[in-house]
Amino acid sequence: MLNKYARAFFTRVLTPFAAMLLRWGVSPDAVTLIGTAGSVAGALVFFPRGEFFWGVITVTLFIFSDLVDGNMARQAGRSSKWGAFLDSTLDRVADAAIFGGLAMWYAGGGDNDLLCAVSVFCLASGQVVSYTKARGEALGFPVNVSGLVERAERLVISLTAAGFAGLHKFGVPYIEWLLPIALWVVAAGSLVTVAQRMLTVRRESAELEAAGAAEGVK
Ligand SMILES: CCCCCCCC/C=C\CCCCCCCC(=O)OC[C@H](COP(=O)(O)O[C@@H]1[C@H](O)[C@H](OP(=O)(O)O)[C@@H](O)[C@H](O)[C@H]1O)OC(=O)CCCCCCC/C=C\CCCCCCCC
């Protein structure tokens, strides 16, 4: 949903910035790489120590590069399959660092085995959500579904909650509970999304086979 509705807004806002980077001679690939490196560093330096506020500020600053790199490639007329591959592959790396960093906190100072497991589940199920689409498309299916919780939703829900939960360290009471709630929501939503995408590929596969069988009868 966010990908559909928020993308147009962010494209308008970020286009002048993307144009400026192109004028400075920065390449879309460099933005993809630096954005991922910054997101990974922000997540793995701050989250395992329970520094959620500064972690979210850092990750958010860098993760917006994911909306800038494609914008730059399109403005420059340099969209490429390599760029699409690099962008999607490094998305998985950044996501792993974000939910891995949260899992490390709950395995350590946060001392909560259940929430550690929920964070790991968010990490794994998010990767599976993306894999279902990539594998389905590689097999030639349209995979005509986005599902309940795409990457943008997973990140906005988790990072917003983590950012506010981080205010607990500045003395705001009870707010730390936002993060566990968000993790449960993302975990459940990702599970639903995996099911939605798998059922779509199953239906598309059956439709293709039925169409093939009908073709054979003629
Ligand atoms: C006082 C503070 C209040 C804060 C309120 C926060 C409100 C939220 C603020 C910002 C909203 C940001 C919305 C961003 C919406 C982005 C929409 C979008 O286009 O997302 C997609 C895009 C790139 O997509 P791609 O096509 O490149 O990626 C594909 C995707 O990965 C697919 O994955 P799948 O869905 O299948 O799992 C892959 O299949 C495919 O391969 C791949 O190509 O961008 C992103 O995904 C990046 C999203 C950026 C999200 C930014 C998160 C920041 C959110 C909140 C920070 C809030 C900070 C709050 C601090 C509070 C402190 C008190």
Ligand SMILES: Nc1ccn([C@@H]2O[C@H](COP(=O)(O)O)[C@@H](O)[C@H]2O)c(=O)n1
């Ligand atoms: N280094 C890059 C990154 C992206 N692209 C192209 O942009 C598309 C993704 O657009 P986003 O707005 O979601 O970032 C991607 O499919 C590529 O076509 C690129 O060429 N090089």
Ligand SMILES: [Mg+2]
């Ligand atoms: Mg991108």
Ligand SMILES: [Mg+2]
């Ligand atoms: Mg991306």
